[in-house]
Amino acid sequence: MSLNTYRAGPDEHGHFGIYGGRFVAETLMPLILDLEKAYTAAKDDPAFKAEMGYYLSQYVGRPSKLYFAERLTNELGGAKIYLKREELNHTGAHKINNCIGQILLAKRMGKTRIIAETGAGQHGVATATVCALFGLPCTIYMGEVDIARQQPNVFRMKLLGAEVKPVVSGSRTLKDAMNEALRDWVTNVGDTFYIIGTTAGPHPYPALVRDFQSIIGHEVREQMVAMEGRLPDTLVACIGGGSNALGLFHPFLDDAEVAMVAVEAAGHGIATGAHAASLTGGRPGVLHGNRTYLLQDEDGQIVEGHSISAGLDYPGIGPEHSWLHDVGRVTYVSATDTEALDAFQRLSKVEGIIPALESAHALAEVIRRAPTLPKDHLMVVNLSGRGDKDIFTVARELGVSL
């Protein structure tokens, strides 16, 4: 399939090909239409742009560095590897980019209460952070299972003044946290703004989150041209819902010479069924407001995902990724828990950077791919988060008691 542009979506109904849309209860429909209106207006408002720019630079610390990982490059002996250092952002992940954008939108819309869902807790921490920054009360929904495996982030959110509500329904992970956040929203329609953490949910969320995260790719473009005098050859990112990947990829989608690889979580291995790879192991369905690839049984019941990384442990994926998958613009692969754990340790030892387990999935693909490529091949991997939050999980996996 050949298109003039891969960057025009979604259409006015929120569709990327057959994916996306607005599959929500009637109660939420007027809110979603309001949000779309407010976002469309904000996007073209120089004052909004200036305010975002101010907080991204002064508070988040952007632009994040594009770092040449020389030792890792030498060890792997192939492509020249650059790390996009999103883990150096305030709060330690890319999630804050989107939260700054959405809280400024919430303020513009006169909303006085914020809710969010979180898996690994990075989006919850980022949301709690911007709520503290702007003095808004905030409730974070988090599955009981995730609370147990991400204790440091839970405490962080509480320190920031957020109320963390454990979700005990369903599989008690990210998808159930999203269900519970939607139940809250439908109940508190008047004053509440729902900050969705990834490029999923009903239109306009997938587009809006992508736009807020696209600063990652725009910076990489400038930085790479400044450092190497040309565009990168390959971009690599991990993918749960898909916001860090889309943020990196989107500004390059129309540059045919730039290859893109997104890495899903293969958990114990695709063949075992215990994974969170919606594109590799799922098929199109409708959940959480959009049509997209989902892990589901033949009766349309949602199947629980599995990944060592709580941030990738979601049975769906953003609708734009489903479309990019079908049209073939982005290559989707997967990495297992074990491969991610190996990459986690390797980057720590070789570069002195402890990556998030999520980002370690992207690094696992870099470790596989870089040695097969020539030394002048420029490869950028999105280091979407730092790994401090994961040290307890990793210690347990390695049989170390802390």
Add this chain to the structure above:
Amino acid sequence: MSTVSSRIDRRFAALKAEGRAGLVAFITAGDPDHDTCLNLLKGLPGAGADLIELGMPFTDPMADGPAIQASTLRALAAGARMSRTLDLVRAFRSGDVDTPIILMGYYNPIYAYGVERFLADAKSAGVDGLIVVDLPPEEDGELCLPAHAAGVNFIRLATPTTDKARLPAVLANTSGFIYYVSIAGITGAGSATSDAIAAAVAHLRTGTDLPVAVGFGITTPEGAADVARVADAAVVGSAIVRRLEANLDADAKAKPGLVADVLGFVGELAAGVRGARK
């Protein structure tokens, strides 16, 4: 919308002729198990239910509160699936050709079954209408329009957030009746005041001649009677499901007497509805 008179149209015409409102009773297909559910289903008309909403189980019921969440998960654990839900309707229909059955739930299980195949199978099983929570008018092309074409009513939800500007979109392509969700929230949560419900029903009637059923937050015969005074039907779901839940043992299996007890409660609700305008 539909020009052909449906079982739902005929039931509301009959209720109007009797000068009373109807009771819409909700249970989840396959809860707590297939056979118990079928017995319940068969007993509902005799207990006084004028229409039946049968929930299609789904793992992620985003608009439902704890009672119906638990109910739908119980059903799935007991082996519920779409084909079994249609089996229940078929078995019910073999003994009752008058009581409308409306399937209620979420889109994904229908989408996975295949829209055309689902509509054909549902129609032949004896399903009269559909309520699909996550299909607003913006997505009418998915199921609503194909349902009309297949002769199945598509019943839309109107809510407290459905304002004047939006109401025409909600009413367009709706048939059978309008379901007014009386609170902004999930099933089984709080309840609206009678005055608020009366005002909302009056507002809906400015835009449609279709019957208006009101649900969410009705838990007692008195509450059902209040609604029955201003609307064409009262819908009770969570309260019936909670009554069922109270008749389960520690392993979520039906205790003896479950069917009689739940139907007894439905009878009390029906009495409330039937006595409301006297």
